[in-house]
Amino acid sequence: MPIEKSAVPAPSEGESNASPRRRDWAAGALGDESRKALAEDAALFLHQSVSTPCLSVITKAEGPWIEDAEGRRYLDFHGNNVHHIGYGHPRLKKAIAEQMDALPFAPRRFACEPATALARKLADIAPGDLSKVLFTTGGSDAVEVALKLARAATGRFKTVSFWDAFHGAGFGASSVGGEQLFRSNLIGPLLAGTEHVAPFACYRCPYGYPETDGQPNLDLCKMTCANMVRYVLEKEGDVAAVIAEPARAVPFVPPPGFWAAVRQACDDMGALLIFDEIPTGLGKTGRMFACDHDGVVPDILVMGKGLGGGILPIAAVIARPGLDVAGDYAFGHYTHEKNPVTTRAGLTTIEIIEDENLVENAATLGAYALDRLHDMKGRLGVIGDVRGRGFLMGVELVMDKAGKAPAADLAENVLYRCLDGGLSFKISMGNTLTLTPPLVVTRDQMDLALDVLETAITDAARAAGLG
């Protein structure tokens, strides 16, 4: 029976890719050719939230910049977190071209040098003794592998994860994810045994504890968010794994000691700890992995996105050797598991990150940018919170600092003003401007972006009679 159109709820205004503010922007920003191209794109592709229908047409991506068909350049402070080394890095393009000539593909049952070299490199840079690797084509697939591995290794099937988390679009990933968008009843029953707890989010503590300047008051809250993970692990008694982003991409950084407490709870209850570092891995937070800030080693780490250098799709699961328990079965059987071109891209990307000191750049320039954003917060009444680590930064907009009511319309207005000023980024959770620049951004580019941002927030707040 054909699906009735009415079974699909209408997208809510302001949050979808069809908001009135976006239509206003498009009316001024898009010429005839762009409109025609967008109409064809919308006619050809399945529509879904935050992609099709698309915003604009991209014709060029180079370094930290993207350029649209109208010739407008934007500093890309979103980049889906794939562009750590900037777009189109010449050294990466050369390595990919040479690899295509040397060996363009390897069927999965054959070993090849680039795949082995990348696996060795990942074992070198990964925390602790994580060293057994499996490659997939995308992050969502890598999450599925991690979940299956946890089941196989523990003989258990339940998981604990965070509300509001995103772990990918597969059934397993959607089940452990905590965003309504990916868990709707349209896709039917999700995996059984996927428990969720409220995440750390100190500025908006789900348990209602007060904060000061976004920092938790641990004497009061006693880190209830970490205790709740232990509580669920103890009540269930047979959880296979806790899966989470060590620094949440919204962003929110964990309170000090959070991951040590969760690691201990996992160890006490025989559950594995899986860190999803798909957006945060490879230097985004100013350390090679976000969990390095916390000194906590997971049992399984998943990475992707930036690993392909902003050109090719590749993701990886890396586990401690003791978890290599299912050699007679196959749950990561992806066609491109040993692809020499994507693995060469991964290896070269990491070498570029190391040789160009990009992790250090994210640490020092990220600290500088966060200082500037804190300074902005002191001057602008609509900035409720500034948070982040390295090049994972968030600016949460509110109607007023005391009441903290989320200013979602304002955030959208700021976004379109920034696009007009040449800066692109993403809004998370409705009112958080999420800035994730590529690790190659320079001080001048950072200053330019923050100047555009401050002007946009100031003007949009004034126009809305706020702050």
Ligand SMILES: Cc1ncc(COP(=O)(O)O)c(C=O)c1O
């Ligand atoms: C935390 C996290 N996990 C998993 C994924 C899924 O990765 P992919 O889009 O490569 O499937 C994403 C993608 O945005 C992500 O941010």
